[in-house]
Amino acid sequence: MNQRVAAVVVVLMVLLGFAVPTSADAVSDEQRFVDLINELRSGQGLGELELDGELTQLARSWTTSLSNTGQLSHSPDLAVGLTQSWTKLGENVGVSPEGEISRLFEAFINSPSHYANLVDPAYDSIGIGVVYRDGRMWTTHRFMQRSEQTTTAGSGFVAPQLRSGAATPNVGVVSGILEDLARL
Secondary structure, eight states: OHHHHHHHHHHHHHHHTOOOOOOHHHHHHHHHHHHHHHHHHHHTTOOOOEEOHHHHHHHHHHHHHHHHHTOOOOOSOTTTTOOSOEEEEEEEEEEEETTOHHHHHHHHHHSHHHHHHHTOTTOOEEEEEEEEETTEEEEEEEEEEEOSSOOOTTSOOOOHHHHHTOOOOEEOOHHHHHHHHHTO
16 A cells, blocks of 8 residues: 555656755766666667656656665556656666765676666666665666657556556566675
8 A cells, every 4th residue: 555655646746746856966976877878778789768857757756765765676667657658668776885876887787687678779768866865875767668659748648558457567676686786
């Protein structure tokens, strides 16, 4: 039941336009992750991911939740709060000591499921959230492949996968990243 309440709060925050508080350093680190991911993708001959404001808002909100609970976990439903039409969604989450972006990014690369999200050629959009708490940096990376169909907030369009209940977000395995982070 608590997960449903949290999901409703996230949706309300997004719909009402509330921003999750973030520092200038967090915004800078979010951009650093985008740059690292796009450098990796470019090296693999893949297109760059476009930074998406809605995905960023959702990633920041989930990251805030993770840092508040002190528990690393994936969102139970990556589609909650999205008003855009999508075909595929994915998520990477991580935590590290503050200032360890490069080491955390290497942990993502060394984890097969997280690496798969980073270099999935289907993805065209990304949103990243970074939150600092008690000397640790928490982060969520949300990946999306936009649908051929487009929508705007309030249009009433819902991706067919959501109507049918057949949507299965492509999420990484938490245990893999926890093992990678334990080695840091």
